[in-house]
Amino acid sequence: MSLAQNIKKTINYCRKNGYSEAFFAAWERVTAKYYRNYTYQKPDADELARQRSDQSITDIRFSILVPAFETRTEYMTALIESCLAQTYENWELIIADGSKSDVVKKTVAGYADSRIRYERLPENSGIAGNTSRAIELAQGDYCGLLDHDDMITPDALYEMAHAIKKKNDENKPILVYSDEDKCDSSGTRFYDPHLKLDFNLDLILTNNYMCHFTVVETATLKKLGIRKEYDGSQDYDLVLRVVSTLLLRERENTGAQRVEKKIAHVPKVLYHWRCHENSTADNPQSKMYAYEAGKKALIDFVDRMGWKGDVRHNKHLGFYRIEYRNNVLTHRPDLAAVGGLTAYHGKVAGGTYKGQPLVYAGYMNRMDLYQNTKLLDIRNMAVNKAYQTIYEEVTGHPYQSTLYSDEKELPQWLRDLDRTAEGRAQIALLSGTLSRRLLQKGGRLLLDPVCVRGVKGRADNFHK
Known part of the structure; x- marks a missing residue:
């Protein structure tokens, strides 16, 4: 893409999403350098x-x-x-x-x-x-x-x-x-x-x-x-x-x-x-x-599936978001759980995108999009009713939603674990075990990167 085309694209993005979003999008493009050195290799x-x-x-x-x-x-x-x-x-x-x-x-x-x-x-x-x-x-x-x-x-x-x-x-x-x-x-x-x-x-x-x-x-x-x-x-x-x-x-x-x-x-x-x-x-x-x-x-598609929700354009051209009415789990029995990101010092603290800056949209904007995943962070998730017994078996605690969009505080046992490095390692282990068990039971895991919870006592819980 030529310099002129890049400038035109940036101006259009700025008009649509504002100067702040355009700045971070441009910063990501410069710093992330996704496959910048790509070369197509034809079979010999x-x-x-x-x-x-x-x-x-x-x-x-x-x-x-x-x-x-x-x-x-x-x-x-x-x-x-x-x-x-x-x-x-x-x-x-x-x-x-x-x-x-x-x-x-x-x-x-x-x-x-x-x-x-x-x-x-x-x-x-x-x-x-x-x-x-x-x-x-x-x-x-x-x-x-x-x-x-x-x-x-x-x-x-x-x-x-x-x-x-x-x-x-x-x-x-x-x-x-x-x-x-x-x-x-x-x-x-x-x-x-x-x-x-x-x-x-x-x-x-x-x-x-x-x-x-x-x-x-x-x-x-x-x-x-x-x-x-x-x-x-x-x-x-x-x-x-x-x-x-x-x-x-x-x-x-x-x-x-x-x-x-x-x-x-x-x-x-x-x-x-x-x-x-x-x-x-x-x-x-x-x-x-x-x-x-x-x-x-x-x-x-949403109408044919019988789901109740509205479709809107994402901030990126050609991308969309289904806004489910009430709670996504009420419409999607195929989902075992839905979860968001956890953040610490401006970076993702666990799960699929661990270590990525929160302001990034990710490769192909994936950090801004609903997606199925193999790993959810137990500090920011809700489990469908049919799967809650698995949560209790894995954690040893009564089920409690920690999905931040529900504006739920973390239960005391998770807050206690989150205070130490050993405890955070235990959280990672529990997250992996629970995710694996839910998948083995036949459910899908939904990651909603827009839902972000700050962890370790930080007060910067927000939605992307």
Whole structure:
């Protein structure tokens, strides 16, 4: 991103959130340096050759769907070449072109590969409409969603095929996603990698962190379709509907596979998101309508789940927060507990983000977002009623919520432990044991980083 673009982004952030928030955001960007020295490492020639010769998986067919509209020749050429470079060869590329001109048609005509299928549309129906036509034509087992100015890495389909095949038929994923990075308009410089978490239910309810590269089981995609009324965030709407379908199945049938089993993550960069002046990758302000569509999709998700809550924009563009009415635990029996952060001297004192400055938003703004976690701090948590006996077994004390949003003081036994280093070590041990037991019982743990409790007698309890 250029200096001018960074300045523009900072000014927009300042207008939206104020000078103080903008200052700390800029300070974090300078001091945290998340993956500042990142370099995309393409698989070497030997590895690519090994993948091409690997015949252990050949039966999964991918349909790569591209909604095109007046795509620049160099961008479409790079896209097609990235598909032709795939080490896994069982694929088809479907380009649904809504252009008025012949620019895309002429580019595609330069390729004789029968796997490339070009469909000229009578009119441009937007990303959602053009993608819908490509879905109708898809003949593969899984469909990959590829924007018309982006590229996939040569090992993308190979890695996706292996992620699918390593699951048995019962656990076969419905959706698979990978890590991604950004590239400049020339497609030669790569930066800002998005190294993602494995499927995280509550994190996906704050933003479409899956994004690129995503493949979806074709039968599911054809059934759900792409909804035009969510154009701009049609991919987020699709993910949310996949998730809600699985969650409702999980809730209604105790024997159903959990959603975490049906969505897989490939922890490798398999997608290059091209940045130019008209793309959301480089200029989030260019598609403000997309963020409103994302909010609308999340409201629809909440309604389908029957939860009572309101959806609002987060201070970061493209991020959201569900404000549950009353208490999140009353709406979410799938949650064993909800917890916040504990703070000491301006830093997180325990749990997932221990040691991080409180003013940080965290990598990909995660310290400002709801998310599922494997560890909650017992000094700032509330346990769902069905799991409170586990709390009492682990601690040896009657259950008492310590969630700071409930404005509860810590019970005396915890205050006593928090006075010494040995006691704080015991708190960490209890937090880990309780979190592990709750997870083993089948519940999810929800971290709400906005809820912060100061510890060790400090009076700076506050909400981020």
